[in-house]
Amino acid sequence: MIESAGLSRAQLRRLLRQRRRALSISQQRQAARRLYRQLAQHPLFRRSRHIALYLPNDGEIDPQLLLREAQRRGKTTYLPVLNAWPATRMVFQRIRPGERLTLNRFRIREPRPNHARQRKVWALSLLLMPLVGFDPHGGRLGMGGGFYDRSLAYRARRKNCQKPTLLGLAHECQKVDRLELASWDVPLQATVTDRAWYGEEDRRTTAPHSLRCQSKR
Template sequence: MKALRQTLRQQRRNIAPFDRIRLAKNILSQVQKVIHFHSRQKVAIYLPNDGEIDPKYIQDFVNLLKTNTYLPILAGKSLQFAKIGKNFRKNRFGILEPVSTQILKAKQMNIIFMPLVGFDKHKNRMGMGGGFYDRTLAFKKNQQKFKNPKIYGLAFDCQRLEVGKISVQDWDVPLDKIITPSKVY
């Protein structure tokens, strides 16, 4: 699994800068096919790291609708979500996080977009291996009554495993959809 994760991470890092911009714009059009945003929603995105697809155009679009946007912040071994403001600091992984803003739990979010390392045709996902999103969203796995948040994985098409299946653990939280620049799974 470690070797596969490294291979997939390298594939996404190898995408040329011009292609990254084009593909990030394309993912917005795919997102718009399946999600109808409105101003009262709380939407979590992420800041791209390690070659992840950039949700910048999704963020720009939801900001035009006056939707509240949040970023994940580390809270021990889980995540909380901080409203995007003007002040940021780097967490222990070197990723910027908002400071001095409203902080919400995952249960309070309407939509969470998360980055992926890889995925298969069954919508099984592979993350970076830290389990932060799975611990944060464990309540969705154990109780079917939670309609929100909707969880959408964002990835480049090259991150899909064409052959084989990603092994699923008991603690893995399934995604509602996986969205790439060319397709919605």
């Protein structure tokens, strides 16, 4: 675990990105299998019907085993899609097995934008989020673009709407003792690594969240 005292967010990002990039292909594959075992049989994953994930980039832990498992079980799965305009906006779009993907401006694979297949973030059941660093208290350090924080900013305004459940996914080596959160940072319910769970949504419980978020889709 990294001691964050005296390190800026930029310094932490640089250090933690170096750590996950340093993992070998074999270590990455092993971490992906362990992550799958941590989540695939958890009641939270089993009960969720609309699950958004991501495709790994820059050494991020790989959730594609979970993506395929969710699709095998008949769940509806989504990937983030960056808007061309406004450029700071991100949406979540349904993805089907074998669907062809394209590269966005960050060279990350995503579906071709199709508004009819997009779902409001508050209508998702579970959002599995990438991160650069995390602490055991729900803190998340992202890449700095703010895409997820902007997408989830409604949670600060709509206290009765805490969907979807937010789980960060990470390698154990990305753990920090404590992160200083900015006013716009959205805390996680838990972070799941290849080794353990950290946070209120631990491996034994599935604390219910409000279902009063309204959506027509």
